[in-house]
Amino acid sequence: MSGDLKAALVAEAEAVGFADCRVCRPDAVPQVMERLQAYLDDGRHGQMGWMAERVHWRGAPDALWPEAKSVIMLAENYGPDVDPRAVLEQRDCGAISVYAQNKDYHDVAKKRLKRLGRWLIEAAGKQGQEAQIKVFVDTAPVMEKPLGMAAGLGWQGKHSNLVSRKLGSWFFLGAIFTTLEFKPDEAGVDRCGQCRACLDVCPTDAFPAPYQVDARRCISYLTIEHKGPVDLGLRKGLGNHIYGCDDCLAACPWNKFAQVASEMKYHARDELLAPKLAELAVLDDAGFRAYFAGSPIKRVGRDRFVRNVLYAIGNSNDPALRPVAQSLCEDEDDTVAEAARWAVAELDHSGAAGS
Template structure:
């Protein structure tokens, strides 16, 4: 174990994090938290993770930092702002266009955040070496068995709101999270304090009632899960509630009152929306083949769901649009090789009041 407890190091670390584009930075102990671990296993035991088998496969490592890396002594929790400049829910009034979650309209956050995390990790190693110490570091952003949101709360950069996402007093619900585990003993920050009070705006805004109780999410009913993680046909009883959301959902985030303190000017410029992703026409997306899909969504986190799942989502949106002009593009997909796409096309035509007969 390396002791680098000088408060000055933490202050300089936070200044360097800000220079690299992080809007929030806090320190937490790396010791496992039995309460967090118990809640994780309860959630998995209830099957609320749906088809996200990877949540269960490495649950033993996900339950705490030292379960993943026993040598870790401190966690540096970081947040990068992606505060939108426009109302994320405005396109609800334009059913002929698809709604893409704010976080996916710009560059892939995995790449942007990880690059900054690696730069900060190198800085930590170099600063420790100046003091004659050796710092072990590991960086994580969303693709490892790390519970970034509880760790962000433990490090004081926010708290887990009733929608289960991290909420910041300064940045609302609009933070991409990352973490650095280190062997250094760093002075921890006070943990975040729950400031949701009696508010239930996020609960009331959810179109699919994905919250069985405050602070509890059933991913199987969450639109973000259904449009991104869920394979195969979406359950029919949930399709109408998708509206024109074709990738993710911002509703529970967008209505949070703490967002009034978030400033769009603090967002990393890498996350500014690309014009073609801010308000895409469903008719254009329904005609995508695999090659065109890859071209349109190059450099976007959307690319990972593939053409078939995106077109499936767009067909549900077309069925909910009441726009008969979309019947042609929908009919063209009735014999699509992907069974979920073909099923969604039949459903969309029926919703539009049209027959599948050619």
């Protein structure tokens, strides 16, 4: 395949809004299967049963679509314009992960990927090449992070997420598998050195060792994927995180190179920067769906979200929030009701201790 087409591809990727574009081969991550299986065998995926499904594809990208000869990895920048850790000091407010403070990135990124894919098919056709593509963004059995490192977008940091010298930690990954054969880029090189910032900042000790994460202790997992009550021993560590967590990402010193997202759909809605816990806790199902229309938060549903809000209320040490928690102690959802009773007990305890 002509190098001219690859150069044109990189230029077009930038033109449609991607922050970086690199290429690797589908068989560039042979180590993934063994690591994935060990992760699953240890049970570190928690309730995310989907990780164990189609593991033969997830662990071997070249098996997912045997006809593919290249994987085009794209970085989608969503860098914030404020420090996401600032809200952690506002205990009457909830902390929402940066990526979820506006539109669902799955929809935004996939449209951009499809646009680039259509361009590639047409451009290859003009050179007499027939191109087929498959587009993926976080919803298929594709290990985007190892592929992103293999393609040279960055390296997997000690928090397991991809880090870029160009973008820091704030970017999504998208993939276009294609039957076209491009010269692969050089793989990313680990530049974490002796730094432990991401490991040491984790409130729930979710990292058993550098480069390893136990989802069962991760705040992002607990507030999004975990169904039912969160273990009592982990609730205090949740602080006021009510959807996701950016602590390990925000702590990375490579963020000095991060850029503010140019895509306005990733800029935070004002009401989601530091939403009041008292207002979120009383949302019914219809109110929840209306408030989070178009947001990835909508996926978890009202009950799981309000459960998270109640844990934050219990951690707030704010007696003014007690009536809000009390009003939900008999909620129709058992998990919400239990979280409300826990919050009331925690506020009563903190009030007694402070008196």
